[in-house]
Amino acid sequence: MVTEFDSTPATKVLGYLSVVTHLEPFTKGLLDVKEVVYFLSAIFLGLFLTAVPRNRCGGGHKMNSVGSKQAQTKFSGYVTLYILVIVAVLAAANYLANQHDASYDSTKNKLYSLSNQTDKVVKGLKQDVAITYFDRSTEFSRARDLLAATPTFLRG
Amino acid sequence: MSINEIVIRPVLMNGSVIGLFLIPMICMRLFAEEKRSGTIELLMTSPVRDIEVILGKWLAAVVLYALTLALSAVNLTFLFAYGKPDWKPILIGYVGLLLQGGALLAVGTFFSTLTRNQIIAGVSSFCVFLCLWIIGWLLSSTPRRPRRCWAISPW
Numbered sequence: 230m231v232t233e234f235d236s237t238p239a240t241k242v243l244g245y246l247s248v249v250t251h252l253e254p255f256t257k258g259l260l261d262v263k264e265v266v267y268f269l270s271a272i273f274l275g276l277f278l279t280a281v282p283r284n285r286c287g288g289g290h291k292m293n294s295v296g297s298k299q300a301q302t303k304f305s306g307y308v309t310l311y312i313l314v315i316v317a318v319l320a321a322a323n324y325l326a327n328q329h330d331a332s333y334d335s336t337k338n339k340l341y342s343l344s345n346q347t348d349k350v351v352k353g354l355k356q357d358v359a360i361t362y363f364d365r366s367t368e369f370s371r372a373r374d375l376l377a378a379t380p381t382f383l384r385g
Numbered sequence: 386m387s388i389n390e391i392v393i394r395p396v397l398m399n400g401s402v403i404g405l406f407l408i409p410m411i412c413m414r415l416f417a418e419e420k421r422s423g424t425i426e427l428l429m430t431s432p433v434r435d436i437e438v439i440l441g442k443w444l445a446a447v448v449l450y451a452l453t454l455a456l457s458a459v460n461l462t463f464l465f466a467y468g469k470p471d472w473k474p475i476l477i478g479y480v481g482l483l484l485q486g487g488a489l490l491a492v493g494t495f496f497s498t499l500t501r502n503q504i505i506a507g508v509s510s511f512c513v514f515l516c517l518w519i520i521g522w523l524l525s526s527t528p529r530r531p532r533r534c535w536a537i538s539p540w
Contacts, residue, residue, distance in 0.1 A: 243520050244520060244521055246517060246520055247517055247518065247519075247520045247521025248401075248485055248488070248489070248514070248517045248518060248521070249398075249401065249518055249521045250521045251485075252397075252398070252401050252481050252482070252485050253398075254481075255397075255477055255478050255480060255481020255482070255484075256393075256394045256397040256398055256478045256481060257394065257474065257478075258389065258471070258473060258474020258475075258477050258478065259477070260477050260480070264481070264484075265484065268484035268485060268487065268488045269484070271488035271489075271491065271492070272484075272487050272488050272491045273491075274491070274492075275488065275490075275491025275492040275493075275494060275495050276439060276440070276443060276491045276494065276495075278495040279416075279439050279443075279491070279494050279495045279498055280435060280436055280439050335471075335473035335474050335476075335477050336387075336389070336471060336473070336474050337471045337473075340387075
């Protein structure tokens with residue numbers, strides 16, 4: 230059991246947007262499906278926002294708009310709705326990808342995965358296991374790497 | 386501790402920080418310059434679809450970024466000459482950097498369409514990237530803030 234700092238749902242959602250945390254598994258040599266999904270949805274969102282029309286004349290660019298102000302307001306409403314729907318779809322895709330933990334460990338001796346033996350031992354356990362880790366706080370990130378490899382039933 | 390852990394991983398993480406500075410410079414010009422010089426009308430009325438123009442510009446930026454990454458990989462030849470690093474994690478690390486670059490370039494392209502001044506486009510996308518960077522500190526646990534600070538923090 231590891232006591233992370235007290236994170237609220239708001240910090241989790243905001244922190245999820247961070248680019249660095251999603252890059253980290255790659256630098257370790259882990260191809261994580263959820264991180265790939267995150268980056269692909271970021272690419273899609275960026276290009277979608279670029280392509281989305283800004284006024285009724287179409288095109289993402291400023292042109293002399295024809296038509297009434299009212300029609301433009303209505304149009305802006307539709308565009309906002311469109312963007313919100315896309316953002317919701319991307320958020321759902323990311324949520325689903327995070328529910329299913331699928332990753333490929335490319336390191337030679339599977340540094341970041343548990344061995345079958347560990348799996349077997351843990352499945353045979355009757356009681357909860359408390360893991361206490363002592364180290365300098367600067368070394369915690371390394372320990373967290375190892376812990377991240379443990380499946381949820383171990384993480385408790 | 387393998388050579389991948391000691392040498393390559395920090396290099397890749399630093400590479401992503403360099404990307405933070407480099408990427409706004411790559412993509413700030415994409416649309417802002419077209420708008421400033423007035424060639425955007427030409428581009429928009431040419432017989433290609435908007436999405437093709439956008440994808441083309443974005444892909445060009447990604448290729449430039451990929452070439453920069455490829456140049457950084459020259460250093461690795463020395464590592465392979467004198468040691469035995471594991472090549473698969475390196476490859477995946479570069480895939481990660483490329484994906485991250487692609488994502489930031491896409492966001493930067495969007496900021497480039499908002500203005501006709503490339504400096505404004507570059508600076509605003511840099512600000513957003515920087516925010517995306519430091520927002521991750523919310524999740525890191527090492528600099529544990531005392532509870533009193535949490536009481537006044539907005540989240």
